[in-house]
Amino acid sequence: MLKSRKLILTTILIVVVGMVSVSVYMFMTSDPINDAYALLGASEMLISYMESHQGAWPRTWDELLPQFKQNNGRVAGWSFERFQSRVAVDFDSDPEKLRQASLSSPVATFEVIRPKHLLAAQMGSGPNQVLCDYFRQKPAPPRPKR
Numbered sequence: 435m436l437k438s439r440k441l442i443l444t445t446i447l448i449v450v451v452g453m454v455s456v457s458v459y460m461f462m463t464s465d466p467i468n469d470a471y472a473l474l475g476a477s478e479m480l481i482s483y484m485e486s487h488q489g490a491w492p493r494t495w496d497e498l499l500p501q502f503k504q505n506n507g508r509v510a511g512w513s514f515e516r517f518q519s520r521v522a523v524d525f526d527s528d529p530e531k532l533r534q535a536s537l538s539s540p541v542a543t544f545e546v547i548r549p550k551h552l553l554a555a556q557m558g559s560g561p562n563q564v565l566c567d568y569f570r571q572k573p574a575p576p577r578p579k580r
Contacts, residue, residue: 468509469520469554475508476521476547477561481568484529489574491529498523522548529569536569 479501483492492498495518501507507517524546535543542562549556558564 465520465551466553466555468512469549469551470557471508472512472517472521473547473549473554473561474557474564475502475505475517476523477564477568478505479507480523480547480565489529491525491527492523493525495523495525520550520554522550530574532565533569533574536566540566540570542566 479498480492482501482504483498484490495514499514502514502517506512507514507521509517512520527544527546532544532546542560542565544566545562546565547561
């Protein structure tokens, strides 16, 4: 009975220490304000890219580098690599499908931009809503030839 009790207490202690360690790590690596700016910056970078590429959607981060260089993705002091490590973009998205989804609902029903960190904040209604509003306000561009 005593060994079983020690085992249970040891297991509980290990779980608690693990949970505290993960919480401390997440808190220490979080940057919620900059993450919020980065998410907004990603939506602006995507819009800028589409406007300068006849409505085409970028296929990789490398294609967004010129847009990042314009204003550092709204996050001062971050490198492009750090920006990429904090923000996920679905590069397989089809802008025409996003446009159709935006026209059928005033609220974004898609998630093509998301934070990579669990404790990230967002500004306003979020980066996907910024894209939704953009697609609702802009006429469909001529289809690009690839």
